[in-house]
Amino acid sequence: MTTLLIVSHPDIIESGSQQYFLSSLKDREEITVHHLENQYPNGTINVAKEQNLLRQHDRIIFQFPFYWYSATPLIKKWQDEVLGEGFAYGTRKKPLAGKDFGLILMIGVAEREYQAGGEELFTISELTKPFQAMANKLGMNYLRPLPVFQFFYMEEEEKMNTLIRYWQMLTMDNDITLANRENWLIEQLQQIAKPNLEAADREVIMFAIERIQENRFKIDELKMVLDDMFLD
Structure with a gap:
């Protein structure tokens, strides 16, 4: 199985959580790390290139900091342009049908707040429904999201356990x-x-x-x- 990890973060070098997880993927030939801000610093997306990358991989994962209950602006722009009618849907054959799709979310708020009665009120599953709907429209298999809550407050053992779940998200069969x-x-x-x-x-x-x-x-x-x- 091959995985395309589409990462979006405006200042990824300064992000300790992003560096911790991405640095663990060195020499993993089955995983393609694709940082959008690095690829497209001026925001102009090569749609044909992105669509070819999608065709070449079995599993597609978005990894981004959870901004205002949604993705970064470049992820949204990528969705609008790359997953257009005539490619991802609207034709007889959906090229992404049957592929896996998942989310890895870096979240600064404590997990306990994402529930009824918590500060954020809604669960991660509820807040990510637009991505579930997208996967459904494209005929993709929606994987259970991997939310990483308050990485910098984790003890080393908890970080390692989360890292194992991260590797499973990227490489383990569904x-x-x-x-x-x-x-x-x-x-x-x-x-x-x-x-x-x-x-x-x-x-x-x-x-x-x-x-x-x-x-x-x-x-x-x-x-x-x-x-x-x-x-x-």
């Missing part, structure tokens, strides 16, 4: 079963365990892979026992 998550984690660990890695580090990674596989074997055995019990 299947949240435990078995699929285990397979995804094994694949990630195998990619890390390169020949030039120090022997001690490789040993730790291989031990982790073996434990995951052993636990999966035990779960499968238990499931077979339970199935037999119910059949009887």
Whole structure:
């Protein structure tokens, strides 16, 4: 699976949260990081180029700071120009149909405020309905958004847990079963365990892979026992 990560941020170098996540994607050949402000500093979008990028990838993700309950101005301009009638819709064949679409949102307000009775009153799911409607119109599979709340207040462990969810958003199949998550984690660990890695580090990674596989074997055995019990 290939992923097109469309990032919009007017001052991305100064954004600690953006740099934290984007720097983790180095050497990931299956992910194309596409920063709109860098590509189009004068705001003039190459529509044909953008449409070709969309055709070439299986999953499309928007990543942006959540400004006034919506995307940045350049994301909106990109939508207006790139997803026009005759390409994204209005023709017999929708070129984006069947592809995945998702959102990664950097949010400065605490998560507890995005609910009924909270300061922001509405949930993230409610506030992002226009994107859900867009995906539906284009025949795309809408993924559950990944909101990153108050990144700078996170402890290191919470940052790492969020980073794992970030990688899953970009690279894991749209299947949240435990078995699929285990397979995804094994694949990630195998990619890390390169020949030039120090022997001690490789040993730790291989031990982790073996434990995951052993636990999966035990779960499968238990499931077979339970199935037999119910059949009887």
